[in-house]
Amino acid sequence: MTMRNMKFLTAVAASLTLAGCAAGSLGTTNTSMYSVHQPVVERTNFAIDLNSDGGGISTAEQNRLGEWFDALRLGYGDSVSVDFGSSYADQSATKIVSKVASDRGVLLDGVAPVTAGQIAPGMVRVIVTRSKASVPSCPDFTTDHDRNYNASNHSNHGCSVNSNLAAMIANPEDLVRGQENKRLDTNSGKRAVDTYRAKTGGN
Numbered sequence: 001m002t003m004r005n006m007k008f009l010t011a012v013a014a015s016l017t018l019a020g021c022a023a024g025s026l027g028t029t030n031t032s033m034y035s036v037h038q039p040v041v042e043r044t045n046f047a048i049d050l051n052s053d054g055g056g057i058s059t060a061e062q063n064r065l066g067e068w069f070d071a072l073r074l075g076y077g078d079s080v081s082v083d084f085g086s087s088y089a090d091q092s093a094t095k096i097v098s099k100v101a102s103d104r105g106v107l108l109d110g111v112a113p114v115t116a117g118q119i120a121p122g123m124v125r126v127i128v129t130r131s132k133a134s135v136p137s138c139p140d141f142t143t144d145h146d147r148n149y150n151a152s153n154h155s156n157h158g159c160s161v162n163s164n165l166a167a168m169i170a171n172p173e174d175l176v177r178g179q180e181n182k183r184l185d186t187n188s189g190k191r192a193v194d195t196y197r198a199k200t201g202g203n
Contacts, residue, residue, distance in 0.1 A: 029152045030152050030153045030155075030157065031150065031151055031152050031153070034158075035153075035158020035161070036157075036158070037140065037156075037157075037158050037159050038135070038162060039134065039162055039165060039166040039175050040134060040135065040136055041132070041133050041172045041173065041176050042134070043129055043130070043131050044129070044130050044131075044132070045113055045115055045127055045128070045129050046127070046128040046129075046130065047125050047126070047128075048064075048068050048126050049119065049120070049123045049124070049125050050064070050093075050123065050124050050126060051122065052093045052122060052124040056090070056093050056096055057092075057093050057096045057097070057124070062096060065097065066100050066103075068126075069100065069101065069104055069128075070104075072128055072130075074104045074106055074128060075105065075106070076105060076106070076170055077130070077131065077170055077172065077173070078106055078130050079109045079128070079129040079130075080097070080101040080106050080108055080109060080127070080128055080129075081108065081109040081111060081112035081113065081126075081129070082097050082108065082112060082126055083112040083115070083119060083125040083127060084119065084124055084125075085119030085120075085125070086119075087121060087122075093124050094108070097124075097126055103195070103198075104195070105192060105195040112125075112127055113127060115127060131171070131172040131173050132172060133165075133166035133167075133175055134166050135162050135163045135166055138156070138159035138162070138163050139156050139159050140155045141155065141156055142155045143155035143156070
């Protein structure tokens with residue numbers, strides 16, 4: 001190979017490298033097998049304030065709480081927590097809320113999120129946190145595949161798989177934190193079956 005040919009090949013390689021950098025700066029180059037479109041988890045808090053006289057929650061307020069849970073269609077993936085504001089925690093009220101939530105297959109969360117508005121004295125705030133997963137940037141057909149000179153994936157790559165995953169996952173929080181590796185608890189499966197049978201009247 002002559003020195004002239006070597007200089008020519010070097011110039012071509014340099015120009016291709018610069019072209020690749022320019023394409024990448026436009027955000028349209030993805031030569032990996034990973035998708036740039038990943039599920040995003042959004043959380044929404046729903047709150048209700050119940051009257052608590054310091055000795056728990058009255059039967060009327062319990063019924064109101066149960067109807068509120070049913071209106072929200074409380075279920076797996078939802079998180080229920082209790083906030084007493086600046087007042088001392090009322091263990092009796094906490095147990096009642098836990099019982100009403102567990103009747104619908106949801107356990108009480110120990111940490112309550114921050115919500116708007118002050119909690120009046122003698123009131124207890126019950127909060128339902130619901131998560132939703134979606135891929136907001138999909139579909140994405142911005143890539144002109146007729147001019148794909150760098151072997152990159154299409155801009156819509158991964159949209160179908162990740163959108164289906166976001167739609168089908170039972171608990172969107174698993175996309176954020178995953179599941180802790182705990183020992184198998186046979187009672188958890190039995191509790192879910194008992195709750196289903198109680199609602200459907202099955203044996």
